[in-house]
Amino acid sequence: MKFVGHRGARHEAPENTLAGIEHALAAGVDAIEIDVHLAASGEVVVIHDFTLERTTDGEGPVVAKTLAELQQLDAGGGERIPTLSEVLERVRGRCELFVEIKALAIEEAVVDVIRGADQVGECFVKAFDHRVVQRVKELEPALRACCLMVGRPVDPVGIVRAAGGDVLSLGISFLDADLVAACHAGGVEVCAWNCNDPGEVQGYRAMGLDWLCTDRPAELRGS
Template sequence: MNSLLRKILQLNSYSATNRKLQVIAHRGASGYAPENTMISFRKALDLKADYIELDIQMTKDGEIVVIHDATVDRTTNGTGNVRDFTYEELRKLDAGQWFHKKFSGQQIPTFQEVITEFHGKVGFLIEIKNANLYPSISERLAAELKKNSLDHPNHNEIIVQSFDFEFLEEFNKLAPTIPLGLLVKYRVQGISNVQLKEWSKLVQYINPNKALVTRRLVKKIHDYHMQVMPYTARDMKAVKALKHAKVDGIITDFPDYI
């Protein structure tokens, strides 16, 4: 990304800090419905979320699908690696009963299905999992966004995030106008100014584990013209603490807590 385009993206992103706190529904309203399913995303919409956070993997036949794990074992009635199934095979799995029997029959959605139903109604925070397992996922995601005219998002309606900085660098070359977020795991040493300076050359969001968040850290991130959307608040105490730290958004299983 050239320096001017990056500057524009960062200024547009940073200006959002003057608006309301963004509510990001983690895998949809996953406290109330099975994660990463259409019913979970619809519930998030009902609860007035600003974004739905979703995770993507790829099938054997190259379909981008919405599921958190690299395997289907935890959230379906099947077993095996997502990449070893065709999408038609994945569609036969039940992705809801594990959560509660009333959700039996939920399927693993494609990314396209989510775009078709929810684009224009809610923002997308798209997390890339296990990029190393899917050598072509950068190209496939960029192509899918372009096909749906989402490669030039308005008001950060699309954000792509990952723990993998190298993946973000690669994706940025293919889709330089898509805002990016770097996920940061908990680390005893925290986050340094040196790291923030380096990261700010590429990303517009730093999305850390909530245990890392302090007012001081949030201010430092803002000083580098990036926003902060920590993960994952699952109770009112965590929500209150993150609000006190003046974060820009909160990733939560319970959108109505915010």
């Protein structure tokens, strides 16, 4: 089972920042998960929310700000909002990267950045809207893609395959060994979010889970 630092290490460092990513890397994660939006000036930027208020000292929609405006903001502890390009360079050769696309119609921009960095083989793209997954696979079939879900699917393999994806990602409360086994039988990997209790790790490992997301990678990595 591989560990994924959720938004870097959001309970141990400012989320979706280079400091958080370095913290997760130092903890020995196998992958890091980030979220992306498009700035008004066209760059793919790393931030979870559609608006700035929760994680920065700015206000308003992310998409209404240029990169220059966004990078003047404090994203926690003096950190700045990074671009996807900056994050890719930071993780290059050190861990894999799950890139969650939060908004529609930015798939091409995201794929172009990943392809331009020559890191297609190091990345997954994920989304709750499975049309995003489908579009990403059309643009770059070699890029692995992950279908996010809330709830327990009746046909987990069918859902992922219908979108052309490779991985099913769902909350840990919907996870059990039967679901993992069914996915594996259909050639689909399983990623679950978010586990922050070291005492639960062995149970997920025993299920055969492929990827476990955590907000506390430094605490869980040794479990």
